[in-house]
Amino acid sequence: MRVMVIVKATADSEAGLMPAPDLVAAMGRFNEDLAAAGLLLAGEGVQPSSKGVRIAFDGPARSLAQGPFFPSEDLLAGFWLWQVKDLDEAVAWARRCPNPMPGPSVIEIRPLYEEADFA
Structure with a gap:
C-alpha cells in the first residue's frame, strides 16, 4: 500500500524559518534509511503558505x-510518499522519524487510493 506521510506546519515553518543543520542531517539519515528499506517513493518540504x-x-x-492561510497547524510543511505493506509498518517508521520541527509537531499518515479501490 502507498501512504502519504504529512508533516504538519507550525508557526515557525509558516514563518519560513529553516531547520537547524543538525535536524537537516538527522532527517537526511532518516530518508537514507527509508530509501535503503525500499519504502521511499518521494519526499519534499514545501514553502510557507504565504508563497502559495x-x-x-x-x-x-x-x-x-x-x-x-490559517491556522498553521492545518497546513502542510512537507510530505513523503511511502510504499509499505500496511498501516502498521508506516506507523512504525513514522515513530522512528526525528522530530521534524524544533518544537512540538505532528505527522499524519493517510493511505492513498489504489486502482482496486474503484473497482
Whole structure:
C-alpha cells in the first residue's frame, strides 16, 4: 500500500524559518534509511503558505486567494510518499522519524487510493 506521510506546519515553518543543520542531517539519515528499506517513493518540504495560492471551486465559479492561510497547524510543511505493506509498518517508521520541527509537531499518515479501490 502507498501512504502519504504529512508533516504538519507550525508557526515557525509558516514563518519560513529553516531547520537547524543538525535536524537537516538527522532527517537526511532518516530518508537514507527509508530509501535503503525500499519504502521511499518521494519526499519534499514545501514553502510557507504565504508563497502559495488557493483556488476555491463552487460549481462553475472559481475564486483565488493568496496566502498566507490559517491556522498553521492545518497546513502542510512537507510530505513523503511511502510504499509499505500496511498501516502498521508506516506507523512504525513514522515513530522512528526525528522530530521534524524544533518544537512540538505532528505527522499524519493517510493511505492513498489504489486502482482496486474503484473497482
